Amino acid sequence: MHHLKLAPSWLRFLIILLLTMGILFRFSNLDGKVFWHDETFTLLRISGYTANEAKQQLFNNRIVSGESFAQFQGANPEKSLNDTIMSLAKQDSQHPPLYYIIARLWVEIFGNSVTAIRSLSACISLLVFPCVYWLCRELFNVPLSVPGVAIALMAISPIHLVYAQEAQEYILWLVTILLSSAFLLRAIRLEDELAEERQKPDLFAIWSLYAVTLAISLYTFILSAFVAVAHGIYVMIIAKFKFTETVRTYLLASLVGFLAFMPWITIVIGDFFQFLISADKTTQSDIIPIFPFLSMQLSRIFFDIDLSSENPLSKLIALTLLILVGYSIYFICRATNYKVWSFIITLIVVPALPIILPDLITGSIRSSTEAYLIPSYLGIQLAVAYLLATQLYNGRRSRRSFWHIIMALVIICGLISSKVSFQAETWWNKGMNYGNPQVAQIINQSNRPLLISDALGNNYGDVFSLSYLLEPKVRFLLVNNQKIPKIPDGFTDVFLLNPSKAWGKIIEKKYKFKTDIVYSDNYYSIWKFAKTRNLRRRNISPNNQLPAELSTKPTILP
Incomplete structure (x- = not known):
């Protein structure tokens, strides 16, 4: 990977430009899109009221104005932060409280407007960039090329723009996945480097931080448990399925993370399996054939315009991007050692299996499960970033020119999709x-x-x-x-x-x-x-x- 260590000046300039544009997209037109069903429930939880309390006061055969809803749409002096947590425990236990606690404190400072609550997600999304840089450094051990391309791809990715402007916990979940994964890779690398020196205090600190970030991830979104399973499988793979010191330390750190989550597990355990079956008790969704759904979601990582139409150009672009994703996964498996590609494969496959497998029986999947595939989106983007970074200046001139065209296509698709998306008044995720x-x-x-x-x-x-x-x-x-x-x-x-x-x-x-x-x-x-x-x-x-x-x-x- 020596040819990847320094990125040319034009690539550094392009990364900075795309990062700047991605930030502008995230903070533009925050109140322009429909404030939809699930987002209103976010503000309901922040208010501290339960849905039953709101129904009792509003749905009583009386004429009310739109101002009557404000009491149940944001922080108010009648309810406290404890009421916010209790409303989740009573009616929405599948949503852990961390994001809602942060959101409650946020709106108490900045107000209950749509712009205010969505700006929280936009601000959190900025943490994605340093986190993905660090994760790529730990995974690929290169200072700029692959991490820089990964930052650029995520900055203009339409799927990330969607959740960066959504008043829900999903973008925070992505940040916690990045952090916990980076701490895991850092701890494993230190285990190898310090095997002879046995500097246990350094290792103890990193593994402790992994346990903390795992607990934070669980308190953000409950499906982080499957990301932890992916981490466990990865640790077993690099240990060649032997019960090594690294495996024992990982199991201990994971146990600490899950024990920290135990207070909420005791609340959610009763309806956890029902949650896996129904995905969301309050959200109705389309039933889509599973393979068209997955191909559509893979394409939306890079291109999110008119995918469902019969437009030949959009179909051609979507097919090209699907081929790019497939080849990226093949390439990273062929070109890197097992400590690299096994992490990406487990991150793509393991968290997605519990979402997809139950639907394979019927051959269809709920359209409301897009956000649950965020770990898989991340793994795919890492694979594509590695492919592009290695091929931009590798091999003959004609080969490099071909990959310059592919990267230009990916960038153009992302920029156009992001521009259309942030200007729209409604979008597919509504x-x-x-x-x-x-x-x-x-x-x-x-x-x-x-x-x-x-x-x-x-x-x-x-x-x-x-x-x-x-x-x-x-x-x-x-x-x-x-x-x-x-x-x-x-x-x-x-x-x-x-x-x-x-x-x-x-x-x-x-x-x-x-x-x-x-x-x-x-x-x-x-x-x-x-x-x-x-x-x-x-x-x-x-x-x-x-x-x-x-x-x-x-x-x-x-």
């Missing part, structure tokens, strides 16, 4: 609330609109998410257990959010109205009361269910 801008536009066009909803299913989070886009003139009539709403006079238009078939018919019968669908997508629909009985039969099937063409993409009717 899940069930992807269509909120269109829904809000429909409702805001009315002079005095009223939105009716119950608290069943995901409706609770959908109402909170919509409230961020609706104008102050909009009023909400929120009912519990699908009670018949008491609709007062004085509203020009009345809308119904995602009603069940039976509830919609009851309302129609009582008020002698007909409900006309004005918006529908895969997750929910908006219906509008119409006093006329001349219903648009072309838009609604005879049994009052959505026609097939409305179930695949958002539809707005005139």
